[in-house]
Amino acid sequence: MTTETQTASTAPAVPLPELSAELRGHVVQPGDPDYDLGRTVYNAMIDRRPAGIAYCRDVTDVRACVRFGRAHGLPIAIRGGGHSAGGLGVADDALVIDLSEMHSVTVDPDERTARVDGGCTWADVDHATIGFGLATPSGILSTTGVGGLSLGGGTGYLTRQFGLTVDNLRGADVVLADGSMVRSSETSHSDLFWALRGGGGNFGVVTSFTFDLHPIGENGTIIGGPVLYDFADTREVMRWYRELQPALPENLYGWFGLLTVPPAPPFPEDLWGRKCCGIMWSYTGRHEGAEEVLEPIRSFGSPVLNGLGPMPYTALQGAFDGLYPPGLQWYWKADVFHEISDEAIEVHCRNFERTPSGHSTMHLYPIDGAAARVPQEATAFAHRDGGWNGVIVGVDPDPARAETLSSWARTYWEELHPHSAGGAYVNFLMRDEGNDRVRAAYRDNYDRLSRVKAHYDPDNVFRINQNITPAE
Template sequence: MTTTATPTGTSFDDLAAGLRGELITPTDPGYDQARAVYNAMIDKRPAAIARCRDTVDVIACVRFARERGLELAVRGGGHNAAGLGVWDGALVVDLSAMRSTTVDPEQHTVRADAGCVWGDVDHATVGFGMATPSGFLASTGVAGLTLGGGIGYLTRRFGLTVDNLLEADVVLADGSFVKASENSHSDLFWALRGGGGNFGIVTSFTFRCHDIGEHGTIIGGPVLYDVADTADVMRWYRELLPSLPEELSGWIGLITVPPAAPFPEELWGRGACAIVWCYTGPHDRADEVLEPIRAFGSPMLIGLHDMPFTVLQSAFDGLYPAGLQWYWRADFFNEISDAAIDVHCRFGASLPTGHSTMHLYPIDGAAARVPESATPFSYRDGGWAGVIVGVDPDPANAELISQWARDYWEALHPTSAGGAYVNFLMEEGQDRVRASYRGNYDRLAAVKGRYDPDNVFHINQNVRPATDSGAVAT
């Protein structure tokens, strides 16, 4: 294919000729599809999109952009809340075609290319009765979730995703290639475990895996309570969760019951306080462990069943396909206070659309035993990562869902720990980025100064490079 000069005045012919993958520019028929990301509220027009097939393609893109002074954006699974995998006028390094996985069942490891989504990894590992901690949707990208920290169903038992990262292949800002691990480029390896895409383009990850359930079968699913019971449910949940064995985890949220199977038709459209549970321990202990859950309150639905872990991980993918409008606000919480519960009750009773929701994800157990300075992810106080999302298919409702999320967050934020999970941030400014890394920010800035002193990788939740004097560049 022969390309033409883009509106930036750059010809991409040389780059296109040297790629194994495809180079897409604004004049190509597939351009609009290629620039679309999971959040349809994002509408960016990059100068070109390089669908890389291997690490050499990635190196070629970085060198091409550096030589021509082009902005670089990096896209993995495309789930990023702020849509930072695309950018106006940038060369997008699209890793989505790089999706191979390799499992070593004897060593309990999996290697995943950076274009994989978690469904790819779970498919590869759960067949061997293993998994690595990930998120809550199978369609989420491995790269973005990992680089931000990685909170999921297995976090209480096995830690964050970054706590299970063993090695990463990385293309640096000068186009060179390194392997980062505890024994090689250890400072870079530290920074990658929660510091986002600030330090290079990771082209593959190697994770530690763990045996789960019985041959990969867990017991899990939702328990739904009427939204009017939210206060009682949240007070019970906040006391119960820390006392549970780490094989059992559950996130709590405020939802509208989806009008779809397997939810009973008489519940469709009702407001609910939901807890989605996941038990990965021995099945002969399940009745004992789950007894306090089955015994509490007056649930509208108890949907706990044996299932492959892959089923739980993908359970909500169909309800949240790519192409919806999303507006995110988030915070960490050390506790679910009575003041916070009052806010949740108020806004949970007025969800603006059927897809709009609030979730609280626990960060305790194994994750809380890791020192906060061991990785950039510093909020390991045994609390929760909270997220408020206004979601709807109709662009006409974009302002409605955004205002609801902003109002909810502004009311709730005074009860928070200050910062937020970087994977949930929109474009909210440097103060929010700093607050999200707390005491680890300065070390991140120092590593950034060594590996990306020119801030080539800045279309992200940006950590600005420290200068030789130790000051952070503005």
């Protein structure tokens, strides 16, 4: 795997000015001053040259773009936050439907719901909801787009307590492949609603989501932060963590990581560049009595850093934004794990010892508690057996290191995969991992997804994604 290089367009000329004239937004095409900026994505290992980028301002714009793309035989790519690991928001010779100018959030604090436009990031949502002391489950970077994370499942700090992001989705407005729009929920287009909750962008363009919200902490203030241990303690820490995490109260969540301490505040200078293992904790219960809940964490081992303390939930959500800005080289490999076996721990220790860069890391995110109590067949997201959602990421700013990053991640994954559950979280898949990996992500739900795809998108218009082929 090397950085995907720029290629010349082979697409026939299309009358993009005609499309632009239909929109409240605008269209950028090759040759325009902001074209190169417009085609960039979060993962700089992806370099694509779309036929045009349509910045939509409303649902009518999105509908016009879908119809135009189909009429002119253009592949259609959908970009919300642009955080896709595989850069699925852009494609060569495609019409990119960019939703970033659709980013309003409307909170109903009485109903405890939020209506969220498809171009929002989680920073937009958290800013709007936390003022009411409310939140909905999301990821661990506030710069992540709402659309991509939600449609793939959505795991993060609130998952053990309130389930996945898709478990908190109440309804969605969707522009379909024929350019029409439907409202999807448990009572309207319920088959589509089932598929949206984990099935990715296969079924249409979601222009708005309605989420359930939950009170967290004390007026949005939680107790959280990293607890880091020396890398030499990894075996002991992982064995302790695998037993402790499932037994904790569900309002206490911790994801495990192998990392190199960043050479920047707030980390102490004597730790800069040091390999560590650690757990990022989040306690969203009442602060009175928190010390008793956190005592097993505070009393374990010999941490080199204990960063637990009160903080706004928004600070927790944005804690890693500065460490992982857009424009880095990324290569991901992922699996789901029902257990953290001794054999797997040895694989982790051996491979992270030779990590290729300070940004490269490995994370294990719990999938238990409320998320595991939802039946596998209730939503398209299938890996609800309990355990962890794991990802290995090779990351570096230097494009010349792309092959080194991807080779390290692949080798690490190949050794670890035999200890996995055999499938992965679909949002962690790279661009071209193949249909077998997509099927493994959805397990027994794949065939039903394929039938829903055939009903709503029989021509596979929405195929620049982890694609589910329409049933015949």
